[in-house]
Amino acid sequence: MARSRHALAALAAAVALTSCSAPAQVPVETSRPTPSPSPLPSTLAKFTGQKLEWEPCTPYASNELSRRSFSDKSTECARLTVPLDYQDPAGDTITLGLLRRKAADPATRIGSLVVNPGGPGASGMNAAAAYARSREAAPLVRRFDLVGFDPRGVGASRPRVRCSTDAEWDADRASDSESDTSPAGTAKQLADARDYGAKCAQRTEHGARLLANIGTRDVVRDLDVLRAVLGDEKLTYLGYSYGTQLGAAYAEAHPDRVRAMLLDGAVDPAQDIAESLVTQMAGFQGAFTEFAKRCAAREGCALGRDPAAATQRFQQLVRPLSTRPVPAGNRKLSFEDAVTGTSAALYSPGNWPSLEAALAQLAEGRGESLLALADGYYSRQRDGGYAGTVDTYFAVRCVDFARLSDRAAIDAAHQRMLRGAPFLAGGTPDMSELDICSSWPVPPTSSAHVPKADGLPPPLVVSTTRDPATPYDQGVRLAKDIKGALLTFDGVQHTVFLGGNECVNRAGIAYLLDGTLPAEGTRCS
Secondary structure (H helix, E strand, C coil), X not given: CCCCCCXXXXXXXXXXXCCEECCCEECCCCCCXXXXXXXXXXXXXXXXXXXXXXXXXXXXXXXXXXXXXXXXXXXXEEEEEEECCCCCCCCCEEXXXXXXXXXXXXXXXXXXXXXXCCCCCCCHHHXXXXXXXXXXXXXXXXXXXXXXXXXXXXXXXXXXXXXXXXXXXXXXXXXXXXXXXXXXXXXXXXXXXXXXXXXXXXXXXXXHHHHCCCCHHHHHHHHHHHHHHCCCCCEEEEEECHXXXXXXXXXXXXXXXXXXXXXXXXXXXXXXHHHHHXXXXXHHHHHHHHHHHHHHCCCCCCCCCCHHHHHHHHHHHHHHHHCCCEEECCEEECHHHHHHHHHHHCCCHHHHHHHHHXXXXXHCCCCHHHHHHHHHHHCECCCCCXXXXXXXXXXXXXXXXXXXXXXXXXXXXXXXXXXXXXXXXXXXXXXXHHHHHHCCCCCCCCCCCCCCCCCCCCCEEEEECCCCCCCHHHHHHHHHXXXXXEEEECCCCCCCCCCCCHHHHHHHHHXXXXXXXXXXXXXXX
């Protein structure tokens, strides 16, 4: 099954320090009365009143990345207990992993800053650990307790979503059966999609019960329990990519419990699952076009010196892999992994030199570098193990949207995706998501809608003009819908705050510290 391009690379986005236009700042309106937070349900008292036991983070590590990240002695970790099913708070419980870096200047501490890096499926603990060491985040670390949490099913949270074994992942990626568009091939793909969902229910602890309570609806409830347990009357929140969807949903549910909310790389809650994939594919085509222009200017570009012919040249490089994979160390590079590795690198221009080198290597008949890029996307470790991020991605996506089960509508969406991203034509990246969700073993718990959060303090929405994964217009719409301020970044990457741009950092830090919003129309570049 071809896997969707979710935003695991949100924190890797980085560009050189550049200029900022319209730097003037305006304060948040203070004349509007701020309502007191509404009381929490008494049935949740045992959860909101729990005392966290903070300890060294090393035991919370579950893979190579977290083992490195969690070795920092300035951070501490704990487990937050929450109901498996909020409709049955007296029933089974699950735990969420937390990581905290306490404010460096306790005398000027504001409260907690809760971070979610996106996905769904990405680790907030890893994100917070990275920011704890970041010079760019230092002004925030000085005044806030920096807190990252692994949402239910993710990373150090227990239980985790488990659908495919490591061997099944390797075999699935090595197979290019998705390229078979014959009636028999299509039937097999649909059967594989149903089988995938069934395995998720069979192999995940609590099975269908966890899958039915893993979506944004329930993570918002967890986030409010976390806010209460941390002792914050109101939430200060930093969300990237899918984390903006989570933040917007929290704002809808609890507008009176928000202090400040910075949302970078916005997901438009009003888009259904098909439209979100169609617009995302068009965004990746735009990033590929920009990459091709840069590559074409360099001697030896594997896509040639004519950017207009780059899509055709890319297809000439990767299409033969569907029947003849090339060596990649002791493995082989399939067509699926070639387009996955390429798409993963398109998230940020910082990765483009690696992609140039990988395509040049492919032109020579070797696939190690593109396979490594795909491995990074899938969170495959050097020992061959998988972190399970993509399994969680599907588990959340399939309950966050109304189910699309009409075959004609699914096929039409597939065709629109490929028309919007011709560099991927001939394969089926992102195709199986609609198929998987159409036969998912539990029903949706959310649906697309225009968000409404009356009484919400104005949030700050950061949107990048040529963001491949969350197109610019989505941020424009979200800012309008939730009555927030829009900060525009002119660039080609997915998310930018604390990712190397001084202008965006200055505006975002000022907002999170004291509520100062950038002037209307502010653009950074």
